[in-house]
Amino acid sequence: MAGRIWVYLERGPGGILEESAAAVSFAAPAAQRWGLSLEGVCIGGSAFQIADAALGLERVLHLQGEGLEDFRAKAYGNAMEALMGDDPPELIVFPSTTQGEDLASWIGAAYHAGVLLGARSIKREGEGYVASRVEFEGKVEVDYLLKGRPVCITTEGQGPEGPSLGSTDVEVVAIPTAGAAEDATRIIHSDLVKRTVNLKDAKVIVAVGAGVGDEGTFQKVRELADLLKGELGATRAAVDAGWLSHDRQIGQTGAKVRPDLYVACGISGAAQHRVGMIESGTIVSINIDPNAPIFRYSHYCIEGDLREVVPKLIDLLKG
Numbered sequence: 431m432a433g434r435i436w437v438y439l440e441r442g443p444g445g446i447l448e449e450s451a452a453a454v455s456f457a458a459p460a461a462q463r464w465g466l467s468l469e470g471v472c473i474g475g476s477a478f479q480i481a482d483a484a485l486g487l488e489r490v491l492h493l494q495g496e497g498l499e500d501f502r503a504k505a506y507g508n509a510m511e512a513l514m515g516d517d518p519p520e521l522i523v524f525p526s527t528t529q530g531e532d533l534a535s536w537i538g539a540a541y542h543a544g545v546l547l548g549a550r551s552i553k554r555e556g557e558g559y560v561a562s563r564v565e566f567e568g569k570v571e572v573d574y575l576l577k578g579r580p581v582c583i584t585t586e587g588q589g590p591e592g593p594s595l596g597s598t599d600v601e602v603v604a605i606p607t608a609g610a611a612e613d614a615t616r617i618i619h620s621d622l623v624k625r626t627v628n629l630k631d632a633k634v635i636v637a638v639g640a641g642v643g644d645e646g647t648f649q650k651v652r653e654l655a656d657l658l659k660g661e662l663g664a665t666r667a668a669v670d671a672g673w674l675s676h677d678r679q680i681g682q683t684g685a686k687v688r689p690d691l692y693v694a695c696g697i698s699g700a701a702q703h704r705v706g707m708i709e710s711g712t713i714v715s716i717n718i719d720p721n722a723p724i725f726r727y728s729h730y731c732i733e734g735d736l737r738e739v740v741p742k743l744i745d746l747l748k749g
């Protein structure tokens with residue numbers, strides 16, 4: 431069967447992840463434009479969880495079987511391969527998550543098909559697809575020609591309607607899958623970090639870096655965030671130092687954020703951090719080092735010691 435797009439629906443502890451809903455909303459207009467059917471693929475978990483997150487898909491193929499409860503790239507990759515056989519869909523859209531990136535790469539390699547992680551847009555061109563990705567910290571948008579089948583992408587963005595979790599009436603087709611249990615890896619223990627904050631939707635973020643240094647300064651930065659009605663974010667160094675939990679980390683291995691206002695407090699501006707915040711509307715940085723790289727990417731640069739600058743900003747805001 432040709433002429434179909436799949437979206438991989440990743441499960442989280444509370445059901446289908448919002449990143450998967452964003453992937454569906456990204457894929458849906460494309461399927462409509464090209465007259466292709468749109469199906470979801472979910473591995474493990476319960477049908478109830480999936481039906482509750484129908485997302486406007488035509489149907490969801492639900493792979494079930496021994497060894498599919500916890501994500502392991504090989505087991506999940508094998509299960510998807512067994513389902514596709516030699517008739518894969520034209521395109522598979524994965525959520526922009528570690529799992530999505532893992533699986534997209536696995537399937538692309540297995541079928542010698544084009545893979546792009548972090549696609550912003552996609553269009554058909556001849557026998558393949560042209561997908562674009564924003565690179566060099568937002569400075570350029572690069573087009574990639576992706577050939578083969580199934581072309582696999584993860585998507586940074588979402589469709590114009592945004593993610594739509596919670597619609598109903600999707601047909602869930604249960605597909606028993608055998609033999610997926612064979613895998614060199616075994617989950618022995620997993621620690622789930624409960625997200626307490628949604629940084630992606632925050633309009634104001636005050637981010638803490640290693641430069642915060644002491645409890646008193648940290649509390650002042652927190653007060654500044656409260657006054658600005660913002661959320662606290664962090665660099666990895668600040669998370670490692672114990673100032674904030676990992677769900678507030680921004681960057682390559684944390685959240686990618688686009689607030690209207692981003693205040694960087696004691697942050698050097700390493701590439702792995704910048705990639706998560708560079709698209710913020712206005713960036714204000716406070717750093718004691720005049721040569722801190724973050725200043726090159728900031729709209730407003732405050733050269734000074736956090737211990738002096740932050741209390742002054744608080745006084746100003748309090749009027």
Ligand SMILES: Cc1cc2nc3c(=O)[nH]c(=O)nc-3n(C[C@H](O)[C@H](O)[C@H](O)COP(=O)(O)OP(=O)(O)OC[C@H]3O[C@@H](n4cnc5c(N)ncnc54)[C@H](O)[C@@H]3O)c2cc1C
Nearest residue numbers: 639640641665666667681682683684696698702703718736
């Ligand atoms: C694979 C990989 C993934 C990574 N993922 C991420 C990620 O997702 N997010 C992330 O943030 N990092 C990530 N990192 C780490 C990244 O490379 C940097 O180490 C990190 O971002 C540095 O954090 P920082 O700016 O808080 O600390 P530092 O680089 O130590 O900078 C501290 C800054 O504070 C300033 N400062 C010190 N004292 C004061 C003061 N009193 N007042 C004002 N300024 C002061 C200093 O001048 C300095 O510029 C990753 C690294 C790797 C290798």
